[in-house]
Amino acid sequence: MSLLLFLAQTLRIAIPYLFAAAGGALAERAGVVSLTLEGFMLGGAFGAVLGSHYTGSAWIGLVTGVAWGLMLALIHAVCSIRYKADQIVVGVAINLFTVGITRFFLQLAFESSSNSPRVAGFGGDAGSSAAAFLTNPLVWMGIVVMPALWWVVQKTTFGLRVRAVGEHPQAAASVGVPVNRVRYVAVLGSGALAALGGVYLALDQHQFTDSMTAGRGFIALAAVIFGRWDPLRAGLACLLFAAAETLQIQLQAAQLIPSQFVAMIPYVLTIVAVAGVVGRSTPPAALGRTTD
Amino acid sequence: MNARLRVVLEEAVLPPLVALAVAFVAGDLLILIYGQAPGAVWRALLEGTWGNAYGFGQVLYKATTLTCTGLAVAMSLRAGLFNIGAEGQLAAGGFGAAVAGLALPAGTPWVIAVPLCTLAACVAGGAVGAVPGVLRARFGAHEVIVTIMSNFIVLALLNYIVSAKLHVPETLHTPEMHAGQVARLSGVIAGFHGSAANWTLLIVAAACALAWWYLFRTRAGYELRAVGLQPDAAEYAGVRVGRTWRNALTLSGALAGLGGINFVLGYKGYYEDGFAGGAGFLGIAVALVGRNHPLGVLLAALFFATLSQGGLAINAMVPKQIVEVLQGIVIIAVATSVPEVRRVLRNAAGKLAGGRA
Structure with missing residues (x-):
């Protein structure tokens, strides 16, 4: 297999991780725990298929997918920021809620418990030519999302505020930063970004299937943590995890390593990273805490 | 208000009740969206669980x-x-x-x-x-x-x-x-x-x-x-x-x-x-x-x-997934109402104490 094909396949797998990890990095840098990425992605995927199905336009699907992500993120933000609910609990609940609500509306809209009909999407079908892959606008957005996020977080006033409310909200508040408003924007942004990961999945496969995100939101979260909450490092972690998966798919016939062990790689690396055996991964200081 | 009673109320009684109420309303909406009568659906849910021995056995198992x-x-x-x-x-x-x-x-x-x-x-x-x-x-x-x-x-x-x-x-x-x-x-x-x-x-x-x-x-x-x-x-x-x-x-x-x-x-x-x-x-x-x-x-x-x-x-x-939605809503509502109920009751208690002084 050529190196180029390997890279293309890696990128194809990495795109949803890159979007979701960008969302996770943004919210967590602002101090809000992101166990919700999985739910945001799933909601985005379903929203995209609804929009694309009823209008026949993949672009409108993109918009409705992001709208679903924003809707779910708003629930997360209101509960966690306005009402100071436990962010971990709300995160777990939103994931559960999203699985249920997408299944409910899948039944209502398409009378199916497993998948939607085929809808208009971006690019060709899975496994089609590289040219079709490169015409998918979401691929290009996915490639630039992490560098762009890095620039926002490190080089803009908004990014400075995000970092401030994530590290020391009291200090930020004392110099006039509207802590809660910055966190709202960060969480909504994370909803939109993670939803794009789901939109990509659904529009690449031209349909929604039940629970189609299959734990990708948690791999993205692992990438954020493994990347020490830095967008560029998190982006590299996404590529690393995707490369491992690609290798696994290519080597499937050879049966060198059981697929389950390759699937464990992101999670094991993340545990090693937070345990600090090599270069400790430390979260933003105020992660998970709300203040008055 | 008696302090111990207040703790029991704000920690153990009110949040689950609030959550139950929210879940009921949300459930009603979803059932109506699906074009069914909420009363009949809730009744079927109770009859299928606590209303017969088999259903109750399954509840005990789960x-x-x-x-x-x-x-x-x-x-x-x-x-x-x-x-x-x-x-x-x-x-x-x-x-x-x-x-x-x-x-x-x-x-x-x-x-x-x-x-x-x-x-x-x-x-x-x-x-x-x-x-x-x-x-x-x-x-x-x-x-x-x-x-x-x-x-x-x-x-x-x-x-x-x-x-x-x-x-x-x-x-x-x-x-x-x-x-x-x-x-x-x-x-x-x-x-x-x-x-x-x-x-x-x-x-x-x-x-x-x-x-x-x-x-x-x-x-x-x-x-x-x-x-x-x-x-x-x-x-x-x-x-x-x-x-x-x-x-x-x-x-x-x-x-x-x-x-x-x-x-x-x-x-x-x-x-x-x-x-x-x-x-x-x-x-x-x-x-x-x-x-x-x-x-x-x-x-x-x-x-x-x-x-x-x-x-x-x-x-x-209605699709059985409605209960997954309700479970999610109950969790969110309890997590959200615990700090909120505490705050509201403390404020009320503070006002009462202030009024007496």
């Missing part, structure tokens, strides 16, 4: 597992830690019990086999729980991250073992155990016929009582709660915080693992890939709604079991 995972999460939260790994620990416990039952010679009397298999379930779950405990105590690794990741690792490992090493051909389950099976309740109460309710629920009820005794009547439990409330103060008072964290997460894992016997010993007689089916994650909801108290956990487990069995009862009218 509540047995949920009690274990709920206790597991509650135990960790009492120590100020959040165990999100109950899903993997539950699966590990079931696997441990099934392997123990396979290793025993056929014809082992149940008085030996059942305790051994139960112990194996607790040890397997406890081992999975000990990892985040040790990493937290030794390296300060955040237990939430480690337990999330451990779920995926444990489930992938078990999937590998069951699909590649230890299984009945063409299936994803282990061979049937030689000993250790527990009888169904239907052997004694004929009405339960067909339901999976079984005598392991007595073991789980005993574990629930033991958990209460440990938390509220022993020195170790007192230390655990002290660490949960204020680790620095507990350390200053001479409690070894790291050891308490390790013990709490190990115990938490063991409780989640115990839940595996309900499926393995009481229902199927073997370990099956994916049997946990979200019961570990639902344990978070059970602990939250049960306010981290063993009695509350028991009641909350019955509530969530009723919802999940109720979904099947109403599936002819």
Whole structure:
């Protein structure tokens, strides 16, 4: 297999991780725990298929997918920021809620418990030519999302505020930063970004299937943590995890390593990273805490 | 207002009631969207669960597992830690019990086999729980991250073992155990016929009582709660915080693992890939709604079991997934209303006190 094909396949797998990890990095840098990425992605995927199905336009699907992500993120933000609910609990609940609500509306809209009909999407079908892959606008957005996020977080006033409310909200508040408003924007942004990961999945496969995100939101979260909450490092972690998966798919016939062990790689690396055996991964200081 | 009464109200009574009300309204809306009559659907849900012996047996069966995972999460939260790994620990416990039952010679009397298999379930779950405990105590690794990741690792490992090493051909389950099976309740109460309710629920009820005794009547439990409330103060008072964290997460894992016997010993007689089916994650909801108290956990487990069995009862009218939505809403509503109810009541109490002065 050529190196180029390997890279293309890696990128194809990495795109949803890159979007979701960008969302996770943004919210967590602002101090809000992101166990919700999985739910945001799933909601985005379903929203995209609804929009694309009823209008026949993949672009409108993109918009409705992001709208679903924003809707779910708003629930997360209101509960966690306005009402100071436990962010971990709300995160777990939103994931559960999203699985249920997408299944409910899948039944209502398409009378199916497993998948939607085929809808208009971006690019060709899975496994089609590289040219079709490169015409998918979401691929290009996915490639630039992490560098762009890095620039926002490190080089803009908004990014400075995000970092401030994530590290020391009291200090930020004392110099006039509207802590809660910055966190709202960060969480909504994370909803939109993670939803794009789901939109990509659904529009690449031209349909929604039940629970189609299959734990990708948690791999993205692992990438954020493994990347020490830095967008560029998190982006590299996404590529690393995707490369491992690609290798696994290519080597499937050879049966060198059981697929389950390759699937464990992101999670094991993340545990090693937070345990600090090599270069400790430390979260933003105020992660998970709300203040008055 | 009486201070103790206020605490009970704001911590244990009002939030679940608020959540129930919110869930009812949301449920009504979803049912109406689907073009059905809410009253009829709710009635069918109750009749299909508490209204007949089979349905009630299923509720008891589901509540047995949920009690274990709920206790597991509650135990960790009492120590100020959040165990999100109950899903993997539950699966590990079931696997441990099934392997123990396979290793025993056929014809082992149940008085030996059942305790051994139960112990194996607790040890397997406890081992999975000990990892985040040790990493937290030794390296300060955040237990939430480690337990999330451990779920995926444990489930992938078990999937590998069951699909590649230890299984009945063409299936994803282990061979049937030689000993250790527990009888169904239907052997004694004929009405339960067909339901999976079984005598392991007595073991789980005993574990629930033991958990209460440990938390509220022993020195170790007192230390655990002290660490949960204020680790620095507990350390200053001479409690070894790291050891308490390790013990709490190990115990938490063991409780989640115990839940595996309900499926393995009481229902199927073997370990099956994916049997946990979200019961570990639902344990978070059970602990939250049960306010981290063993009695509350028991009641909350019955509530969530009723919802999940109720979904099947109403599936002819509305998609059964409506109960997953409601479960999510209940969790969000309780998590949100706990701090809010506390704030509102404190404000009201403050105004009353101010008025008198």
